[in-house]
Amino acid sequence: xxxxxxxxxxxxxxxxxxxxxxxxxxxxxxxxxxxxxxxxxxxxxxxxxxxxxxxxxxxxxxxxxxxxxxxxxxxxxxxxxxxxxxxxxxxxxxxxxxxxxxxxxxxxxxxxxxxxxxxxxxxxxxxxxxxxxxxxxxxxxxxxxxxxxxxxxxxxxxxxxxxxxxxxxxxxxxxxxxxxxxxxxxxxxxxxxxxxx
Amino acid sequence: xxxxxxxxxxxxxxxxxxxxxxxxxxxxxxxxxxxxxxxxxxxxxxxxxxxxxxxxxxxxxxxxxxxxxxxxxxxxxxxxxxxxxxxxxxxxxxxxxxxxxxxxxxxxxxxxxxxxxxxxxxxxxxxxxxxxxxxxxxxxxxxxxxxxxxxxxxxxxxxxxxxxxxxxxxxxxxxxxxxxxxxxxxxxxxxxxxxxx
Amino acid sequence: xxxxxxxxxxxxxxxxxxxxxxxxxxxxxxxxxxxxxxxxxxxxxxxxxxxxxxxxxxxxxxxxxxxxxxxxxxxxxxxxxxxxxxxxxxxxxxxxxxxxxxxxxxxxxxxxxxxxxxxxxxxxxxxxxxxxxxxxxxxxxxxxxxxxxxxxxxxxxxxxxxxxxxxxxxxxxxxxxxxxxxxxxxxxxxxxxxxxx
Amino acid sequence: xxxxxxxxxxxxxxxxxxxxxxxxxxxxxxxxxxxxxxxxxxxxxxxxxxxxxxxxxxxxxxxxxxxxxxxxxxxxxxxxxxxxxxxxxxxxxxxxxxxxxxxxxxxxxxxxxxxxxxxxxxxxxxxxxxxxxxxxxxxxxxxxxxxxxxxxxxxxxxxxxxxxxxxxxxxxxxxxxxxxxxxxxxxxxxxxxxxxx
DNA sequence: GATGAATGAGATTTCATTCAT
DNA sequence: AATGAATGAAATCTCATTCAT
Numbered sequence: 001x002x003x004x005x006x007x008x009x010x011x012x013x014x015x016x017x018x019x020x021x022x023x024x025x026x027x028x029x030x031x032x033x034x035x036x037x038x039x040x041x042x043x044x045x046x047x048x049x050x051x052x053x054x055x056x057x058x059x060x061x062x063x064x065x066x067x068x069x070x071x072x073x074x075x076x077x078x079x080x081x082x083x084x085x086x087x088x089x090x091x092x093x094x095x096x097x098x099x100x101x102x103x104x105x106x107x108x109x110x111x112x113x114x115x116x117x118x119x120x121x122x123x124x125x126x127x128x129x130x131x132x133x134x135x136x137x138x139x140x141x142x143x144x145x146x147x148x149x150x151x152x153x154x155x156x157x158x159x160x161x162x163x164x165x166x167x168x169x170x171x172x173x174x175x176x177x178x179x180x181x182x183x184x185x186x187x188x189x190x191x192x193x194x195x196x197x
Numbered sequence: 198x199x200x201x202x203x204x205x206x207x208x209x210x211x212x213x214x215x216x217x218x219x220x221x222x223x224x225x226x227x228x229x230x231x232x233x234x235x236x237x238x239x240x241x242x243x244x245x246x247x248x249x250x251x252x253x254x255x256x257x258x259x260x261x262x263x264x265x266x267x268x269x270x271x272x273x274x275x276x277x278x279x280x281x282x283x284x285x286x287x288x289x290x291x292x293x294x295x296x297x298x299x300x301x302x303x304x305x306x307x308x309x310x311x312x313x314x315x316x317x318x319x320x321x322x323x324x325x326x327x328x329x330x331x332x333x334x335x336x337x338x339x340x341x342x343x344x345x346x347x348x349x350x351x352x353x354x355x356x357x358x359x360x361x362x363x364x365x366x367x368x369x370x371x372x373x374x375x376x377x378x379x380x381x382x383x384x385x386x387x388x389x390x391x392x393x394x
Numbered sequence: 395x396x397x398x399x400x401x402x403x404x405x406x407x408x409x410x411x412x413x414x415x416x417x418x419x420x421x422x423x424x425x426x427x428x429x430x431x432x433x434x435x436x437x438x439x440x441x442x443x444x445x446x447x448x449x450x451x452x453x454x455x456x457x458x459x460x461x462x463x464x465x466x467x468x469x470x471x472x473x474x475x476x477x478x479x480x481x482x483x484x485x486x487x488x489x490x491x492x493x494x495x496x497x498x499x500x501x502x503x504x505x506x507x508x509x510x511x512x513x514x515x516x517x518x519x520x521x522x523x524x525x526x527x528x529x530x531x532x533x534x535x536x537x538x539x540x541x542x543x544x545x546x547x548x549x550x551x552x553x554x555x556x557x558x559x560x561x562x563x564x565x566x567x568x569x570x571x572x573x574x575x576x577x578x579x580x581x582x583x584x585x586x587x588x589x590x591x
Numbered sequence: 592x593x594x595x596x597x598x599x600x601x602x603x604x605x606x607x608x609x610x611x612x613x614x615x616x617x618x619x620x621x622x623x624x625x626x627x628x629x630x631x632x633x634x635x636x637x638x639x640x641x642x643x644x645x646x647x648x649x650x651x652x653x654x655x656x657x658x659x660x661x662x663x664x665x666x667x668x669x670x671x672x673x674x675x676x677x678x679x680x681x682x683x684x685x686x687x688x689x690x691x692x693x694x695x696x697x698x699x700x701x702x703x704x705x706x707x708x709x710x711x712x713x714x715x716x717x718x719x720x721x722x723x724x725x726x727x728x729x730x731x732x733x734x735x736x737x738x739x740x741x742x743x744x745x746x747x748x749x750x751x752x753x754x755x756x757x758x759x760x761x762x763x764x765x766x767x768x769x770x771x772x773x774x775x776x777x778x779x780x781x782x783x784x785x786x787x788x
Numbered sequence: 789g790a791t792g793a794a795t796g797a798g799a800t801t802t803c804a805t806t807c808a809t
Numbered sequence: 810a811a812t813g814a815a816t817g818a819a820a821t822c823t824c825a826t827t828c829a830t
Binding site for chain 2: 026029121149151155158159160163164166173183186187189192194196
């Protein structure tokens, strides 16, 4: 167990270093040597833990996105009113900025790029679809007005959240703790009022 | 004149090809050969029209964004009600999908990467700021409720538009001519109702 | 055509350079840079003509071995007495040493090594099988004594030829023009007398 | 003593593993990790028993070849008829397949590669020369016909043996115990009849 | 203008060897 | 003795850019 832990620690160190470096320069502009330097190890070591630079990004993606997929499922199954669902989703999505800003940065900027886009798109789609289903269910409950395409609305909501993250990533929007809560409120208010029957 | 035209045609062909390729794979992952192949010419030819791959992106940015900046200015100065302003802005922005499907999306996605970020960010900011000012003015006219940060709202609106473009580019959302008009309506409806006093 | 020729010339230049370098140092110890230097070009150019270093070896193998396979077929179909068939086979096999000593060197030393062994083995087997069939047919014609496994005999003959090539490759046996003819005579005499009924 | 034995056992395990791996892929393409995996130990352990990968090959060579050199000397000095000498030599050489299937083949295949070629070639030459001298002596005794270059004949015989070993190693020829005896008989029959006066 | 062969800086990747545990 | 993480020299390979034709 002790040995496994040490191994896992190194993996983490490398992944964290990678997310910082990718966040700073983007995946393609980041050299393997940069990641190693950031982690304080020789570049060769990265190949002990990952098959390639691509696999590092892939791992980062799965880790970060995987937990979002799970959380989204739980929110959908809760069956609470749409406003509450939107608040919880927004809080998790925007809140991740405070928890792991670099991972989010990478996610936001590298999705749809680099090899393996196809496979990832499916996992991304899963979140969109869940969001769309929540809106559709709310529509059937009469919470959302009828003249509204649920999937399109899902894209609107998701786009709003992603853009705010981008603003934080690019340093164009203040992204301190209190700003995050305000952003959640704004998105939820606008989206809910905008969709309300 | 005829010669100039042919020259201009080739430039356009290359720029359009570049915007499609950049949109698909991102700037760094796109090889000069990919752009040339997409344009149906030899890769060496690109260097007759542009000094470098960077200059292609730079040119794309100036051309596409420049006109958006002008259009946005005009919309702001028109002083019409917010709903009308949002509709015009959305139409221009999403309409770019029909005219030049990839250009705008590329630009936003590539900001923060590649050289010369600073200057470009300012120009992008200009559009955001104009959008924010429109919302703020509407707020002062009583069209928008008071408990709403205009700039944050601008990011929300912009994000919705951006995400829909992304959906079209990635083939995740239907993007035919009638879909564009519906998308404009949805965004304007949601945004306006969501912001209304 | 002129262009094709120039392209083909370069390919040849590179293949010839590669066969010299592989012959001198063996495939694995040869660096791509060595081949390029031998050919008098930049190392990058090799990747214009071949996908990888492996593909260069593969091509070399197919070229050299391919013609031997064809020649062997022709000899088998000729149906002449075994002695004559052995003479022709030996002449082609050992004679190739004078024509393209480096290719032969590579063939002898790299077969069964490096990636793609499996696929090559089949093509090598084809020659062995043909040789075995020739001996078997001669046995049925009464030219070869009955207490002799044709396939084993084929391996013996082939081994004798290959070892002589190896001797030349390693500089342990004199390999001038007259030595080649003497070697052919020796192998044919020993093999034929050894197998005769 | 017990400790030494265990130490010796490990050395042997590693050497045997190395000879199998080298035989399969060649010295250069064999990684230290492959040898260790074949031996079922961690790759670091190899460096307790050998200074380097080169030293493994070197050791393999000295051990295997050394005993063959001694045996060959004894056969030469025995002064028995050529047929008997050939049988004994073939039995030892091909018999090595049952004892240590890969060692000898590795050595011959790897000569000319890797450092220290010079010294080894001399030792290999010694065996060839002894074989040649036996044939020459037989020629002078009238057992072998006059129009035959003894050294060339030695290469022929050696090549036949070598090729059969190769066939066994590559799984192209059946190599069970009874096949070995049959192979010895075939080579001796062919060689003796082929050389006989 | 147009082509694509040619270049070479610089990236990724491999792997023999060392060494702390 | 034994392990396998860690190192880094050296290899392979990529691709923006140049340039002869």
